[in-house]
Amino acid sequence: MTLIADAITRVYREEWARVVAGLARRLGDLDLAEEMAAEAFAVAVERWPADGVPPNPGAWITTTANRRAIDRLRRESRRDDKQQEAQMLLDDSPPEPVGVIEDDRLRLIFICCHPALGVEARIALTLRLVGGLTVAEIARAFLVQEATMGQRITRAKSKIKAAGIPYRVPSSEDLPARTSGVLAVLFLVFNEGYLASAPDQEAVRSDLTSEAIRLTRLLRVLLPDDGEVTGLLALMLLTEARRPARVSASGELVTLDEQDRGAWDARLIAEGQALVRERLVAVSSGRARPGRYQILAAINAVHTSARDIRDTDWSQIVALYDQLAAIDPSPIVVLNRSVALAELDGPEVALAVVEGLELDQYHAYHATRADLLRRLGRSVAAHAAYERAIELAGNTAEIAYLTRRRDQLGRPR
Amino acid sequence: MTQYMMSVYGPADYAEYGTYPSEEAMKQAMADTGKFNERLQEQGYWVFANGLAQATTATVVDGQGAEPVITDGPYLESKEYLGGFWIIEAPDLDVALRLAAEGSKACRGKVEVRPFQG
Numbered sequence: 001m002t003l004i005a006d007a008i009t010r011v012y013r014e015e016w017a018r019v020v021a022g023l024a025r026r027l028g029d030l031d032l033a034e035e036m037a038a039e040a041f042a043v044a045v046e047r048w049p050a051d052g053v054p055p056n057p058g059a060w061i062t063t064t065a066n067r068r069a070i071d072r073l074r075r076e077s078r079r080d081d082k083q084q085e086a087q088m089l090l091d092d093s094p095p096e097p098v099g100v101i102e103d104d105r106l107r108l109i110f111i112c113c114h115p116a117l118g119v120e121a122r123i124a125l126t127l128r129l130v131g132g133l134t135v136a137e138i139a140r141a142f143l144v145q146e147a148t149m150g151q152r153i154t155r156a157k158s159k160i161k162a163a164g165i166p167y168r169v170p171s172s173e174d175l176p177a178r179t180s181g182v183l184a185v186l187f188l189v190f191n192e193g194y195l196a197s198a199p200d201q202e203a204v205r206s207d208l209t210s211e212a213i214r215l216t217r218l219l220r221v222l223l224p225d226d227g228e229v230t231g232l233l234a235l236m237l238l239t240e241a242r243r244p245a246r247v248s249a250s251g252e253l254v255t256l257d258e259q260d261r262g263a264w265d266a267r268l269i270a271e272g273q274a275l276v277r278e279r280l281v282a283v284s285s286g287r288a289r290p291g292r293y294q295i296l297a298a299i300n301a302v303h304t305s306a307r308d309i310r311d312t313d314w315s316q317i318v319a320l321y322d323q324l325a326a327i328d329p330s331p332i333v334v335l336n337r338s339v340a341l342a343e344l345d346g347p348e349v350a351l352a353v354v355e356g357l358e359l360d361q362y363h364a365y366h367a368t369r370a371d372l373l374r375r376l377g378r379s380v381a382a383h384a385a386y387e388r389a390i391e392l393a394g395n396t397a398e399i400a401y402l403t404r405r406r407d408q409l410g411r412p413r
Numbered sequence: 414m415t416q417y418m419m420s421v422y423g424p425a426d427y428a429e430y431g432t433y434p435s436e437e438a439m440k441q442a443m444a445d446t447g448k449f450n451e452r453l454q455e456q457g458y459w460v461f462a463n464g465l466a467q468a469t470t471a472t473v474v475d476g477q478g479a480e481p482v483i484t485d486g487p488y489l490e491s492k493e494y495l496g497g498f499w500i501i502e503a504p505d506l507d508v509a510l511r512l513a514a515e516g517s518k519a520c521r522g523k524v525e526v527r528p529f530q531g
Binding site: 114116162163164167 | 416507510530
């Protein structure tokens, strides 16, 4: 019985996106596709325990969902549906080749992450239609009411339909920009999991990080030649690898320099570093210039290859941040670079860089300043900076860490 | 094919050169918009387009009662009003968005793309 339940869960994880994506193409209706896919899995839950798992479970689900869709259209028997039914019965052929890469799942990802949809809607749609998370799960992950999340998804689906957002892979000319939009959505999901921003939340939400990794793996299967897709996957793996060491038993964030490196996940590090090496070879041999995710992945590869914080190759990290700053001149990149710079040239040099940045509303800016001031023995200023960082931080473990650091300072007089 | 309205909004009060900073800027925008309109026609997207007179020239009519009530001025008080629009016919939103980007560049304004029903 549990074996069957496990099988259904596995098939669901593996086949959901493919089933929804195929139905969406044949039906021309995301809503109906989603509903029929869900029904087909419900039928599986009912029947498989008695009948056994079919030899090709994915095909069984697709066939069941197709039959249900035809039944539904027949019942409703509106004229345009009749026409659609006829088309659906005929259309078993592969889709017409319009995009660069032909895979229904890729179309599904691009439609969910379309730039005409709001960012929150993109995230929700991607998790629902591609990831197969339930509306309740997504609502819980983003701390909104289930009804609110349901409405967000419904509204996005109606916009897709009414505005005519096409179900296709973008043309090769638009592909890089659109892919980077998809990566941004996946990275947002990952980051929300890795540094949950809300109070009263677990510090690390492994459900979200692992879902983001799973979806990025899928995207890499679909777009194997896109260096940024590989870069983002590597970045996620190398970040996720450190998760076991990131929060202490007492629920406090542990910074990189204090982490138990023995607790890092060696398997994820090996996989992530192999991907970084793959990109290094591609970049050094060809015209492709590394984008932001590849550079961030490389930075994380340097961190994870040091067995001890003292073995970290800081000059390499600063050089990579310089490369990043050249393509992304945002003050956040400068701030992150300054952390490495402090190790290379000392906290005074780093502080001089940090002080000029206009990031007053960003907690990490104050946390970085606080740490640099503390190391320079400027306790009063450090205390004030910790206060501000605590005020702005949302993550419970980070607040606990910052509070301890603040309280370790001598009391300002 | 779906029909889309591509609307351009501008300030309530027109200056000497409408919504443009100078005569040259106005002429250039008009010329570019004219060329864009020609392209729309050649490529079969064109349904209709025109610019509107100032919002102060608008009149609101409520004919729901026994006698129509006529009010001077636009329906909503605002700092910005619809200044003109295109109606195009395109196969999907991606095409409409690409055309909107071209139109926006030509007329020097932001363009709102909105599908018509059915």
